[in-house]
Amino acid sequence: MKKLINAPDKVVDEALAGMAAAHPDLIRIESPNIVVRKDAPRKGKVGIISGGGSGHEPMHGGFVGLGMLDAAAPGAVFTSPVPDQMLAATKAVNGGAGVLHIVKNYTGDVMNFDLASELAQGEGIEVASVVIADDVAVKDSLYTAGRRGVGGTVLAEKIVGGAAEGGADLATAKALVEKVQDNVRSMGMALTSCTVPAAGKPTFEIADDEMEIGIGIHGEPGRQRMKLASADEITEMLATPILDDGPFSKGDSVLVFVNGMGGTPLIELYVVFNKLAAILKDRGMTIGRSLVGNYITSLEMAGCSITLLKLDDELTRHWDAPVRTAALRWGI
Amino acid sequence: MPITVDQLARFVELFAERLAAEKENLTRLDSAIGDADHGINMDRGFQAVLGKLPEISSDSAGGLFKGVGMTLVSTVGGASGPLYGTFFLRAGGALGDTTDVTAEQLAAALRAGLEGVIQRGKAELDDKTMVDALSPAVDAFDRSLDGSLPNALAAAASAAAAGRDRVTPLVARKGRASYLGERSAGHQDPGATSTTIMIEALRDALQPGA
Numbered sequence: 001m002k003k004l005i006n007a008p009d010k011v012v013d014e015a016l017a018g019m020a021a022a023h024p025d026l027i028r029i030e031s032p033n034i035v036v037r038k039d040a041p042r043k044g045k046v047g048i049i050s051g052g053g054s055g056h057e058p059m060h061g062g063f064v065g066l067g068m069l070d071a072a073a074p075g076a077v078f079t080s081p082v083p084d085q086m087l088a089a090t091k092a093v094n095g096g097a098g099v100l101h102i103v104k105n106y107t108g109d110v111m112n113f114d115l116a117s118e119l120a121q122g123e124g125i126e127v128a129s130v131v132i133a134d135d136v137a138v139k140d141s142l143y144t145a146g147r148r149g150v151g152g153t154v155l156a157e158k159i160v161g162g163a164a165e166g167g168a169d170l171a172t173a174k175a176l177v178e179k180v181q182d183n184v185r186s187m188g189m190a191l192t193s194c195t196v197p198a199a200g201k202p203t204f205e206i207a208d209d210e211m212e213i214g215i216g217i218h219g220e221p222g223r224q225r226m227k228l229a230s231a232d233e234i235t236e237m238l239a240t241p242i243l244d245d246g247p248f249s250k251g252d253s254v255l256v257f258v259n260g261m262g263g264t265p266l267i268e269l270y271v272v273f274n275k276l277a278a279i280l281k282d283r284g285m286t287i288g289r290s291l292v293g294n295y296i297t298s299l300e301m302a303g304c305s306i307t308l309l310k311l312d313d314e315l316t317r318h319w320d321a322p323v324r325t326a327a328l329r330w331g332i
Numbered sequence: 333m334p335i336t337v338d339q340l341a342r343f344v345e346l347f348a349e350r351l352a353a354e355k356e357n358l359t360r361l362d363s364a365i366g367d368a369d370h371g372i373n374m375d376r377g378f379q380a381v382l383g384k385l386p387e388i389s390s391d392s393a394g395g396l397f398k399g400v401g402m403t404l405v406s407t408v409g410g411a412s413g414p415l416y417g418t419f420f421l422r423a424g425g426a427l428g429d430t431t432d433v434t435a436e437q438l439a440a441a442l443r444a445g446l447e448g449v450i451q452r453g454k455a456e457l458d459d460k461t462m463v464d465a466l467s468p469a470v471d472a473f474d475r476s477l478d479g480s481l482p483n484a485l486a487a488a489a490s491a492a493a494a495g496r497d498r499v500t501p502l503v504a505r506k507g508r509a510s511y512l513g514e515r516s517a518g519h520q521d522p523g524a525t526s527t528t529i530m531i532e533a534l535r536d537a538l539q540p541g542a
Contacts, residue, residue, distance in 0.1 A: 053409075076376070078367045079410040107507045108411035111452060115405065115414060138511050145510045196368050199359055203368045218367035220508055221515065 001200045008197035012054045012076060019061055023326050026065040030092060034085050035061040035072040040093045046164045046173050047071070047093030050102040050157060051086055052109055053078040055196070056217055059154060059296045062327030068161035069102075069325075077196050077299070078218040080108035086116030090125055098126035098170035102157055102177060104149025105133035128170050130177040132156055134186045134307070136245045137214030137223055148216045151259050151307030152184035154295050155319070158328060162321030176318070180309065185246035187214065187238045188305030191228070192263060194219040194298050213237055217261070217298045217305075231268065235275040238306045243283065247310055253288030254280065255319065257307035262297035264304055269293070272304055289319055295327065334432035335481070335538060337393050341385065343537035344400055348378035350529050361522040365509040370412060370522040377408035377416070393433050397424030397441070411507060412523070415449050415462065422448030435481045442470045442488075453506065460504040460516065462523035468495040469531045485535035492531040496524040 005011050012033065020029040030036050041047065050060045051073030060072035070093035075081035090099045099120070103113045110131060117127045134152030156177045160168075163176050190212040193202035196219065203219035206212065211234070214223035229237070248254065258273045260266070269292050280287060288311040296305070309315065322331035351358070351374045358371030381388075381403045388399025401420030404413055423445035430437060446466050455461040472491035476484035497520070504516040507523070 075409045076369070076373070079369050079373055079408075080413075082406050082409045082413060084406050106411075107453065108409065108414070111411060111414035112409065139513065145506050145508070148511060196372075198372045199363070199368050203363050216508075216511060218508070220367050221365075221512060223511075223513055223515070 001195050001197070003195070003197060005197055008200070011197050012074060015054070015057075016061070016074065019326065026324065026326060027061070030088065032084050032088060033074060034089045034092065035064045035074065036089065036092045037064050037066070037070045040070045041095040042070075043095045044097050045095045046097045046168060046170050047090070047095060047099035048102065048157070048161055048164050048173065049073065049086065049089045049093060049099060050153070051075070051081045051089065051113070052104050052106075053080055053218065055299045056297050058294075058327035060157070063154070063157050063161075063325050065323070065325035066332065067165045067321055067323035067325075068157055068328065077198065080106060080112045083112050083115035083119060086113055087119045090116065090120040090127060091123070094125050098128065100160065100164075100170060100173050100177070101127060101129040102153065102160070103129055103131045104153050105131045105146055106148065107145050126170060128174040130156075130174055130181065132177075132181055134181065134184045135188070135216065136185050136241045137187050150188060150217055151186040151257055151296055151305050152180065152309065154259075155184060155255060155257060155307065155309050156180040158323060159315055159318040161323065162318035165321065166318075176314075180315065183247055183310040183315070184307060185242040186305055186307040187242055188216070188261065188303060189213045189234055189238060190215045190222065190261060190298075190301050190303035192302040194262070194301040196299070211303075215298075215303065217296060219298055219301060231271045232275045235272050235306070236279065239276055239279050242306060242308050246308060248283070248285065248308065250284035252285045253311045253316075254285055255289040255291070255309040255311050255315075256280070256287050257291045257309070259296055259305045259307065260294040261301040261303040261305065262294055263300040263302035266293065269304055272306070276306060288316060334434055335438060337391065337396055337431055339538055340393055340396055340433070341389060343534050344381060344385070344396070346537045347530050347533035348382050350533055351375050351378050351526065354529060358522050358526055361520055361525060365504065365512055365516045365519045366522060367508055369410060370526065373408050373410050373412050374416070374526055377404045377413060380407040392427070392429045392431055394424045394427035394429060397421070397427060400424070411453065412526075415453050415523075418448040418452045419445040435477055435484065439470075439474050439477060442473060446470045455506045458499065458502060459506040460499045460502050460509060460521050460524070461506050462521075462527040464499040464521065465492040465495040465524040465527040465531070468492065469527075482535075482539055485538055489528070489532045489535040492528040496521065496528045499524060
């Protein structure tokens with residue numbers, strides 16, 4: 001293992017301390033390991049929180065700030081946080097208008113958020129939850145854990161954050177995240193594995209001429225191991241299932257999000273975007289908004305994911321609303 | 333002869349020791365079909381339990397198990413934290429203020445723990461989860477209660493191991509392994525493996541003279 005760390009069991013704590021030192025104008029770190037917007041709680045504003053394992057930076061801590069999240073609960077690397085963290089985050093951001101939990105659909109995340117929600121409601125805080133499940137690589141079925149929450153989470157957090165900043169109430173905020181969930185689809189691929197610091201070796205072995213299609217964001221293997229293909233072919237392999245599964249049709253305006261998994265340079269993400277733009281043009285769709293970069297990562301994994309969100313005026317307006325966080329900033 | 337609270341504390345210690353010893357093996361199993369953290373998380377949780385054992389040690393069996401459960405929920409995260417935490421919380425609830433636990437009371441506690449795990453994780457038999465080891469173990473323990481406690485515990489441990497191995501060829505339908513679809517078949521389930529370690533620790537800690 002070759003990593004820029006001091007000790008595997010100190011990575012999360014030291015990174016959070018580093019974030020607090022780097023962005024004191026945006027956030028503060030509170031016990032037990034939560035990232036809280038500096039001026040939280042804001043009276044009368046719906047609190048928006050999310051959480052999940054560490055190793056996906058900048059998600060979620062990098063999205064805490066004006067116009068996005070009010071708090072984030074980071075767990076150990078690739079491990080959902082504990083209910084104590086979500087409970088503390090919920091209390092820290094409760095301005096009297098209720099708190100929305102944005103939960104990625106993983107067995108552990110859902111269970112730990114459920115526990116936290118029960119505890120917070122027991123303390124008299126109104127809590128609503130939405131589970132994001134946008135990964136078309138996973139077969140959706142009543143008999144499985146269901147689709148994973150991946151890139152759509154970033155878009156949902158930005159959009160609902162913009163709405164909450166503008167005064168949306170809890171029911172409206174929840175409905176907005178559900179609207180994003182209904183209109184967003186994602187799929188990812190990996191060129192390499194990644195190494196969880198505490199494990200010390202790569203999660204899976206993969207040859208130089210192979211790739212994994214349909215990966216999640218935890219270094220888990222995907223649905224299929226294949227021989228490495230060109231960027232154009234890979235973009236087709238990701239875009240086609242998304243477009244076939246989602247509510248996309250000719251004439252639609254879409255938000256196009258090409259995300260790096262952590263170890264792929266931007267230049268390659270733009271190669272992917274180039275092909276994706278051609279595919280969308282062929283299908284008669286327009287690129288309403290775009291986001292390109294490393295926003296929901298899997299440590300140092302090389303690879304990318306594609307997320308498409310069908311836009312309307314409401315979603316576009318909240319996407320464009322001012323945001324000021326460590327990782328996303330515009331309009332302000 | 334009833335089971336003492338000290339013996340149950342010894343079970344918790346023994347489970348913690350074996351999780352520490354099996355940490356890498358559990359993580360290796362989880363790398364194949366999950367996200368490579370099961371051994372790390374279970375060990376972190378049970379090291380926290382060991383650290384708190386003087387604090388959570390209680391005069392009652394229920395108090396001890398509830399303390400273990402709360403510690404796991406607060407330290408493990410992932411799916412294992414809520415699931416093992418719920419197992420101990422529910423088992424502790426069933427044991428209540430008892431100080432000398434009968435075999436029947438232990439059976440009821442294990443059954444309550446199993447039901448809690450099923451409720452929390454919504455897993456069924458053959459989903460390829462810890463339930464596939466825990467459920468047959470609890471059934472076997474119930475069936476063997478007529479005989480001696482050591483025999484019933486031995487039957488439970490054998491049933492757990494058999495359940496763990498029985499689902500290896502299956503396709504996982506719950507947890508992260510379910511994302512692999514057919515590719516999960518043929519891999520031993522990490523959760524069923526740690527549950528088997530737990531039942532074996534219970535068997536060994538409650539042996540006469542252990």
